[in-house]
Amino acid sequence: MKLFDRLKAEAAPQWSAYVDHEFVRQLGSGELPLNAFKHYLVQDYLFLIQFARAYALAVYKSPSVDDMRQSLEGVKAILDVELDLHLELCGSWGMSREDIEKAPEDTPTMAYTRFVLDAGMSGDLLDLQAALAPCVIGYAEIGAALLKGGSAAEANPYHRWVLEYGGDAYQDLAKGFGAWMDRTGEAYLTETRYPRVLSLFEKASRLEADFWQMGLNASA
Numbered sequence: 001m002k003l004f005d006r007l008k009a010e011a012a013p014q015w016s017a018y019v020d021h022e023f024v025r026q027l028g029s030g031e032l033p034l035n036a037f038k039h040y041l042v043q044d045y046l047f048l049i050q051f052a053r054a055y056a057l058a059v060y061k062s063p064s065v066d067d068m069r070q071s072l073e074g075v076k077a078i079l080d081v082e083l084d085l086h087l088e089l090c091g092s093w094g095m096s097r098e099d100i101e102k103a104p105e106d107t108p109t110m111a112y113t114r115f116v117l118d119a120g121m122s123g124d125l126l127d128l129q130a131a132l133a134p135c136v137i138g139y140a141e142i143g144a145a146l147l148k149g150g151s152a153a154e155a156n157p158y159h160r161w162v163l164e165y166g167g168d169a170y171q172d173l174a175k176g177f178g179a180w181m182d183r184t185g186e187a188y189l190t191e192t193r194y195p196r197v198l199s200l201f202e203k204a205s206r207l208e209a210d211f212w213q214m215g216l217n218a219s220a
């Protein structure tokens, strides 16, 4: 069994609370209040800046040149693609890059990014990957499910988001991440160590659900 599939199966409650969150349902149906999405997206931009640092830390924690390249792809995907998508969407609501960058980080943003960076700093590449996996692979799972359910229709105000994560390019990136984590697992994972890796994966999934909830709370 693939390491990711095992982690996901054993963290089933945290995983489903994340990928089946009410925010995701409303995003898919188009009923999500715009304020909830805007708050989420601004916070996600701030989150991604820290996430790029986590991938840069993965370059540092890489045991081989191949691992370094794979980590670097993550840094590039964020700096060259993800952040631009956020700026484009925020721009369509009249928000500039300066507006976004000076927004204060909300508590769930601080909690999640601190957790990921600490997992990487205090652990090795496998620990860092376990903390990153829900984020990278979860969005692919959500995007694919929403796309299949018809949420990419023009009538959905969030169709651009669905297309981004449900599209082939992101699906391939997430598959590549899963395969990369498997390779690291083959080199580093022991059964004694497994519970700690699972615990990192569970915590990251919980922090993802909290991140969605932060968006919903903003519209209340």
Ligand SMILES: Cc1ncc(C[n+]2csc(CCO)c2C)c(N)n1
Pocket: 044, 047, 048, 051, 074, 077, 078, 082, 134, 135, 136, 139, 173, 208, 211
């Ligand atoms: C809270 C939150 N979780 C996951 C993602 C998805 N994501 C994080 S980094 C990245 C680029 C490639 O690894 C992608 C798609 C997000 N944007 N925000």
